[in-house]
Amino acid sequence: QSTAELDAMVTVCRACPRLVDWRESVATTGRRASFADQPYWGRPAAGFGPAGAPVLVVGLAPAANGANRTGRMFTGDRSGDWIYAALHRGGYATQAASDHAGDGLELQGIRIVSAVRCAPPQNKPTTPEKATCAPWLHRELELAVPTLRSILALGSIGWDATLRTVREMGWAVPRPKPKFGHGAIAEIVTPDGRTVRLVGSYHVSQQNTFTGKLTEAMLDQVIATL
Ligand code: SF4
Numbered sequence: 001q002s003t004a005e006l007d008a009m010v011t012v013c014r015a016c017p018r019l020v021d022w023r024e025s026v027a028t029t030g031r032r033a034s035f036a037d038q039p040y041w042g043r044p045a046a047g048f049g050p051a052g053a054p055v056l057v058v059g060l061a062p063a064a065n066g067a068n069r070t071g072r073m074f075t076g077d078r079s080g081d082w083i084y085a086a087l088h089r090g091g092y093a094t095q096a097a098s099d100h101a102g103d104g105l106e107l108q109g110i111r112i113v114s115a116v117r118c119a120p121p122q123n124k125p126t127t128p129e130k131a132t133c134a135p136w137l138h139r140e141l142e143l144a145v146p147t148l149r150s151i152l153a154l155g156s157i158g159w160d161a162t163l164r165t166v167r168e169m170g171w172a173v174p175r176p177k178p179k180f181g182h183g184a185i186a187e188i189v190t191p192d193g194r195t196v197r198l199v200g201s202y203h204v205s206q207q208n209t210f211t212g213k214l215t216e217a218m219l220d221q222v223i224a225t226l
Contacts, residue, residue: 003051003111003143010044010117010136016129019118026064026119041071044118047140048073049111054149055092055226057083058137058158060203061116061125068119072101073112074204082204083112083154086216090223110226113140115161123205130161137165148196150226155203156180162198163188171196182214183222199225 001009014020027042045062062068066077074080080098084105087093092110097103116125116133125133141148141162153159159180167173170191178186184200201214201222208214 001139001143003047003140006136006139006143007046011046013044013117013136015132016118019116019120019125019129022064022121023062023068023118026068030064031069032065035065035069038069040069042068043071045071045073045114046117047111047113048075049107050109051111051143052147053107053109053111053144054147055110055152056140056144056148056150057110057112057152057154058162059112059114059154060157060205061114061123062119063123064119064121066119070101073114074098075101075103075105078206078209079204082209082214082216082219086204086219086223089220090226092223111144113137115158125157130157134161134165134168137161138169141165141169145190145196148190150197150199152199152201152222152226153180154201155205156200158203159184159198159200182218183225185225197225 024042027040045067063077067073070076074083075098084093084098085096088096094106151162153162163173166188172189180200182202186198187195188198189195199222202208
């Protein structure tokens with residue numbers, strides 16, 4: 001199975017009834033007024049970025065009116081404006097703006113996925129939903145591992161999902177479990193003995209960027225360590 005096949009398969013997943021209802025109801029009757037005339041994706045978001053990238057970004061989940069609308073990870077909302085501008089400054093994105101899925105933006109050397117692939121109500125997936133979506137991250141990591149150098153976890157949910165998944169895959173993870181924090185780094189070792197760096201960053205949600213908890217300089221700093 002290739003990364004392209006994985007992307008195609010995840011977009012038709014319906015394993016979480018509550019999230020299927022939510023993503024589809026937002027996409028039909030629940031559109032934000034300012035996007036009312038736009039088509040909504042209303043399905044799980046596939047990974048964005050080239051297969052075989054040395055860096056994998058693991059976010060939380062699509063936003064109801066962001067990637068659930070555009071169909072592309074972190075596209076169409078303020079979080080995307082932040083992450084793609086920072087990736088552009090770091091040399092990973094061909095343009096700084098993230099507007100819609102056909103805007104020409106391409107990633108180089110980095111691929112973005114999320115721990116949960118469907119938009120959850122209040123951006124909060126339940127524990128069973130996180131567990132149900134974990135096999136998609138598992139497969140993503142299996143495909144990524146031959147070329148993987150670093151994983152950037154955006155927020156503690158991405159951090160925890162990554163550590164849980166790599167442990168299940170037989171990677172060596174330090175004990176006690178490394179704590180999430182902005183700029184935290186954990187060295188995790190693949191079964192064939194290669195060290196991959198897991199780097200933590202506060203999530204690019206408006207809750208963090210509006211309040212100044214996460215600044216552009218702080219985001220640039222962690223991206224420089226990847
Ligand atoms: Fe499938 Fe993941 Fe969406 Fe659940 S959250 S329906 S497992 S893609």
